[in-house]
Amino acid sequence: MTDRQQKFIKFIESFIRDNGYSPSIREIAKGMGLSSTASVKKMLDRLADSGLLNRSGNIARGIEIPEKGIPVIGRIKAGVPVEAAENVEGYMKLDRLTIRSGGHFFLKVDGDSMKEEAIVDGDYVLIKPSPVISNGQIGAFRINGEVTLKTFRQNAEGVYLMPANEEFEPIPVGEYDDFEVIGHLKMVLRMTEGSDAFEPA
Amino acid sequence: MTDRQQKFIKFIESFIRDNGYSPSIREIAKGMGLSSTASVKKMLDRLADSGLLNRSGNIARGIEIPEKGIPVIGRIKAGVPVEAAENVEGYMKLDRLTIRSGGHFFLKVDGDSMKEEAIVDGDYVLIKPSPVISNGQIGAFRINGEVTLKTFRQNAEGVYLMPANEEFEPIPVGEYDDFEVIGHLKMVLRMTEGSDAFEPA
């Protein structure tokens, strides 16, 4: 990718970030200091050929720039800066979930009853709503008027909600009238102190 | 918000999700089974008045639906469905980080040396690159040709990288020539089995 191409991409990316929709060809021309739309179109065609952006032909403001997301870095060779492209194993797009969130929600974890599962106080757990859950899966449940995160366990002795911490006792579901499977655990997310990126607004 | 308004929003949201750009008024009309663009415009104006969507007037495909993100649910009253609006404490937008990722990257955790900090094998840790780190902070380090996630500890005895697991020994930094602070921990993210939403692509 040439410098010039890079500049086009940057402009389009920041336009989309600022406006929520992509720029028209004339807006790109203006932004790049050009006075002809033809020049812009040629560049866009070339960028599209290279796969650096996607266009749905003839559609107004239909430019899409493929989101790479945040790099996932694996093996790192000694002496090589961690940013080195050769170490990037892939990219993680956190926003995919936001977009296709089919009723998912976060619960903020209160207490350490799932400590042995590496889920601790203050963590956010992403729950996928579902009325059923498999044996051994971790999920969110409503029992006796409270919502709790536990492992679902069902055997000959009955159904239990299992904590993952010696200090807590299994909850015998049979002893309560009020029981509901809310959903099951899909993700655990923990923000460390001073991390402002994910503050729920 | 009326049912009808809800349907408009849903259609527009899914169109944007599918295409990457918002629908034209005629496309909305078609999608909603209407034959006049005027009807659509009226509805869009009303939705915009209510703040349910944003339009930058006269701009083709300029509809934006404010992203709320994923709801964070806190206290939940007995008997109330978890989706109840009154329980939503806020919304978490995961995509904010993607956008403003200033060099952040994920490391996939290998091993259980930070188990006591509730960071386990297979977790993804988000690292903010930085050449410095405070005493007691968890960070990523390169030492002796390997990258490791540890707690940084500095006292009268020297500098150590502390594991959070009895089975591992502190690493005395002074004994190695090759040492570098890569960055510090900002987030821990764990995908549970069968969670396809965050597969690094």
Place this chain on the structure above:
DNA sequence: AAAAAATAAAAACAGATGTTCGCTATTTTA
């Protein structure tokens, strides 16, 4: 140095797109 490719301009064109107007039917509110 000559040929090829990239960059750019200006103008014209066609189609896509948002807006407006007049009119009617239905639903909701007072």
Place this chain on the structure above:
DNA sequence: TAAAATAGCGAACATCTGTTTTTATTTTTT
């Protein structure tokens, strides 16, 4: 029940927007 708001249609209009064509200049490649 009467008035007001909502929903809808169809047509006409103005603008926005992507495309194409022609020509010229600059840069890169051979």
